[in-house]
Amino acid sequence: MRQTLVRNHAIRACSGSASLVADRCNVPLPSSSDDQRPAAPHWWRPNTRIKYFDATAWPKHWSATEIEGLVKKNLLDLSAPPPNYNSLASLLHMGDIDAINVLVRDITAPPSPTAIDVKRFLETCLHNAEPTSAVMLPLQERVSTTLDRALALQTGSNKRNIGVYSAPQGSGKTQLVKSFVEQKRAEAMKCGRVIVRCCKNDAGALWMTRVLEEDSTTSSNSPNKATTNSVQNGLCELIRSHVEFVTGCPQRPSHYANPQTAYATWISETARCFKITTDSNVNVDPLIVLDTCEFLAQHSHKTLVHKPSQTPYTLLEALCLSVPSPHSIFAVGCGACSIDTTDPVMLAIANVRDVSDNNQRHKDVILKKQQHNQESKWSLEVELSVNQ
Structure with a gap:
């Protein structure tokens, strides 16, 4: 019960309205009744590099000072009142990663785009x-x-x-x-x-x-x-x-x-x-x-x-x-x-x-390719037979 009260206080201190931030940022809070996110695709591999916009890899022992050092330089509005880094540290120590991501995403610039290879x-x-x-x-x-x-x-x-x-x-x-x-x-x-x-x-x-x-x-x-x-x-x-x-x-x-x-x-x-x-x-x-x-x-x-x-x-x-x-x-x-x-x-x-x-020219191309593959296979078999 006490942990829940501390968590809610930290969220209010950082954003003033966690639910509004979550909806605007398209990221669920952990207490949301939304469906659980399914497992990532089989070809996805997690990135453990520390990123300011994703607290997943933040060291759990980080203090408010260390969080500020990571987040501050990426704030959207440096003239606005700073976020409550102590509250972010409290959420981190409780393991409330989703809540941190919601709050940080609202106050920071999006990451620089990395073009897909x-x-x-x-x-x-x-x-x-x-x-x-x-x-x-x-x-x-x-x-x-x-x-x-x-x-x-x-x-x-x-x-x-x-x-x-x-x-x-x-x-x-x-x-x-x-x-x-x-x-x-x-x-x-x-x-x-x-x-x-x-x-x-x-x-x-x-x-x-x-x-x-x-x-x-x-x-x-x-x-x-x-x-x-x-x-x-x-x-x-x-x-x-x-x-x-x-x-x-x-x-x-x-x-x-x-x-x-x-x-x-x-x-x-x-x-x-x-x-x-x-x-x-x-x-x-x-x-x-x-x-x-x-x-x-x-x-x-x-x-x-x-x-x-x-x-x-x-x-x-x-x-x-x-x-x-x-x-x-x-x-x-x-x-x-x-x-x-x-x-x-x-x-x-x-x-x-x-x-x-599907015309004759297309069929001829496919047939020619298949004949080429078969001839290559035969040549390889003959070569292996001779070398034996």
Whole structure:
């Protein structure tokens, strides 16, 4: 009881209104009734470097003087009354890290933006892909140019943009994703505006788990299941975890309650962290890119049905339609990775562009690449046989 009173007094001394600060800063207080933040994505690793805006790594024995030395030089307004560093020290000794982060974030300037390393980010999020062969370069350039136009944000449009690319396994799809992002969306990725995931690699991730809850073969004992949308919840968690990673700041789940608010928070948080201006001529519109989407396309949605065919939506289709207009998503995969473009309801709310380029020239390129790979394999086998 005494510890709670001390904590509340410290919060009031630092900010005057902790709940107002928490809401404005988009960070939950530990006493909030908000949902517990899920575990970080599997590819995230905590940074133990001491940062003024995140008390996670502050030494627990620090005094008010040491906290002041770290925070003071980063205050937003040096002419304003200084914060109560003794109260911050009290919160630190009690282990109330979230409360400190809320208070410090309100009185300090955001950290200097650190541009995301595009190549490293792509290598982390996607499975390994062999280098692009010379025969595939023209195809990649053609698809990237077509896709760039198809995914361009159209302000005021009531349709979301869905780009689809399907090709046989081993035809260089993952390398095409990397090429497209590096050539057409590099600046957006540097400032956290591009999400890239491999569905197969993320099979156990929380966002994917939520999407798969809508699989027609699963059952739920939840009495409120009919009123929830797990696919949208999965999309929101995908965005929330991404923003938390690229900004380094904890993200409050209530600010990602539905796709519209999730996108608004994604845009505002990355703008704050990376100092994105609206007058930039560079395309930094939000974009989601998913690889190995056949993982989602093989699952049917529980309730959504195409008209007039009466076939169920796939979870891939449901996820793509969860993206709010006028934003865009790019789905890549093989086999059943496709979007039904015969459904008038689908076409009324989405601009769907299949950039697979399934003509004879495309097939010839894929066949040539596969023949080249097979010939290389045979040559290696012959060489090994001779050397034996």
